[in-house]
Amino acid sequence: MTEAAPSPLLRVTGLTHRYGEIVACRDISFELFAREVLGVVGESGSGKTTLLNCCSAHLEPTAGRVEYDTRTHGLADVFGLREPERRMLMRTDWGVVHQNPRDGLRMDVTAGGNVAERLIMTGARHYGRVRGEATTWMDRVELELDRVDDPPKTYTGGMQQRLQIARNLVTKPRLVFMDEPTGGLDVSVQARLLDLLRGLVRELGIAAIVVTHDLAVTRLLADRLMVMRRGEVVETGLTDQVLDDPQNPYTQLLVSSVLQV
Amino acid sequence: MEPLIEVRGLAKTFTLHTQKGARIPVFEKLDLVVHAGECVALYGPSGCGKSSLLRSLYANYLPQAGEVLVRHRDARIDMVKAEPSTVLAVRRETIGYVSQFLRVIPRIPALEAVAEPLRALGTDAEAAGRRAADLLGRLNVPEGLWSLAPATFSGGEQQRVNIARGFVVDYPIMLLDEPTAALDADNRQGVVELILGAKERGAGVVGIFHDDEVREAVADRVFDLRDFAAAA
Numbered sequence: 001m002t003e004a005a006p007s008p009l010l011r012v013t014g015l016t017h018r019y020g021e022i023v024a025c026r027d028i029s030f031e032l033f034a035r036e037v038l039g040v041v042g043e044s045g046s047g048k049t050t051l052l053n054c055c056s057a058h059l060e061p062t063a064g065r066v067e068y069d070t071r072t073h074g075l076a077d078v079f080g081l082r083e084p085e086r087r088m089l090m091r092t093d094w095g096v097v098h099q100n101p102r103d104g105l106r107m108d109v110t111a112g113g114n115v116a117e118r119l120i121m122t123g124a125r126h127y128g129r130v131r132g133e134a135t136t137w138m139d140r141v142e143l144e145l146d147r148v149d150d151p152p153k154t155y156t157g158g159m160q161q162r163l164q165i166a167r168n169l170v171t172k173p174r175l176v177f178m179d180e181p182t183g184g185l186d187v188s189v190q191a192r193l194l195d196l197l198r199g200l201v202r203e204l205g206i207a208a209i210v211v212t213h214d215l216a217v218t219r220l221l222a223d224r225l226m227v228m229r230r231g232e233v234v235e236t237g238l239t240d241q242v243l244d245d246p247q248n249p250y251t252q253l254l255v256s257s258v259l260q261v
Numbered sequence: 262m263e264p265l266i267e268v269r270g271l272a273k274t275f276t277l278h279t280q281k282g283a284r285i286p287v288f289e290k291l292d293l294v295v296h297a298g299e300c301v302a303l304y305g306p307s308g309c310g311k312s313s314l315l316r317s318l319y320a321n322y323l324p325q326a327g328e329v330l331v332r333h334r335d336a337r338i339d340m341v342k343a344e345p346s347t348v349l350a351v352r353r354e355t356i357g358y359v360s361q362f363l364r365v366i367p368r369i370p371a372l373e374a375v376a377e378p379l380r381a382l383g384t385d386a387e388a389a390g391r392r393a394a395d396l397l398g399r400l401n402v403p404e405g406l407w408s409l410a411p412a413t414f415s416g417g418e419q420q421r422v423n424i425a426r427g428f429v430v431d432y433p434i435m436l437l438d439e440p441t442a443a444l445d446a447d448n449r450q451g452v453v454e455l456i457l458g459a460k461e462r463g464a465g466v467v468g469i470f471h472d473d474e475v476r477e478a479v480a481d482r483v484f485d486l487r488d489f490a491a492a493a
Contacts, residue, residue: 033346036346191366191367191368192368194366195366195368195369198366202381220366223345223346223349224345224346237323237345238320238345238348238349239345240321241320241321241322241323244316244321244322245275245316245321245322245323247276247323248278249278249279252277252278252279253278253279256279
């Protein structure tokens, strides 16, 4: 099939992570290809955030491998990279959108500065150009440009989340990790943010792993779904197939438990 | 000529694990061939599996056995076994699906919702918008509504937005799940013309049409699901 990329962007093999006696993730394997959005669902404690943290190199798994298609070495074990290489990867090729914007933003630095920071970290020096890029991105995530010099602590939750997205996308990452991206937001703000995310991901051709307990979010954002329970993947497949014709008993329970509005 | 769709030995059974593992067999050993330019009407009483078959052709449902071979570009793809990325490519380029109910992102204007499948194929916003406007016009959706989100539209208006969205790309294969259910006679005629137009350009159409007049106007043959009922 010509559509499938020859080599995955991310390959996870036999990933297991234990916190003492507790097994948070057990023997998880999957591949993610360029431009693909993978949703990871499951209830609290299912291990989905641990999996995300291992994939994004924030947490070294107890066993197993996480390989990423690096620009210089091709597919390489992210925990085998030298520290500066890994740091560069995290600053340029990858983005992380946290559930709580406070974890992804510097609350006392101006909004423009927050967006510019990742550019500067990757070597941009020209002030005018950096500021120009920062304002362009604030505009793309529909933030008012007269707020560019205000710190994010003066922003609403929805604005902070959009700023966090701008901060991540400014370096044109190939892979973005999102942990409950709409989690703490009012429902009225969620739809707009989801539409924005969906548009940007498609337009920029970004691959993403989106962890959420909200099945509606995955229907809108994810191409493919992975259902987790007690640290294991119990079902995986095309998003609408898993949601509309779930095969696994736990997935059936999860899908049938959602209240209809 | 090689068919657009070839279904072989398809079986669908639902196992409801949350309800004591109840098994609901729907159909089995189902064969169906659809050629370019023909419209096949799925037929049979409620619950005989018409929608389940249509959804299986689109890989929205997962059949328990058999194959759904679809001509996509120069290849034949089995929608039952294909990787998600392949299924999505087939849906982008080859198969259009009009469901019974409109499902779009909240707060997106009707015109954009209709243009979206074309945009996903890389058509620029202006050309996609023109094509979407043309279809909404042909389906008598009042122009005043185009810039509004469809959530507040009437059932019939939503259904016409849904149909416009399904026909905005000239897909080689069209799957239609009761496209005229919520429409009055005038609007039904608009849909009939779209279906005839699709056949004219060589599309293969599989549909569920409860309205006898519509079915007689568009269908070349009737496919009776009762012939493939699975034993309970």
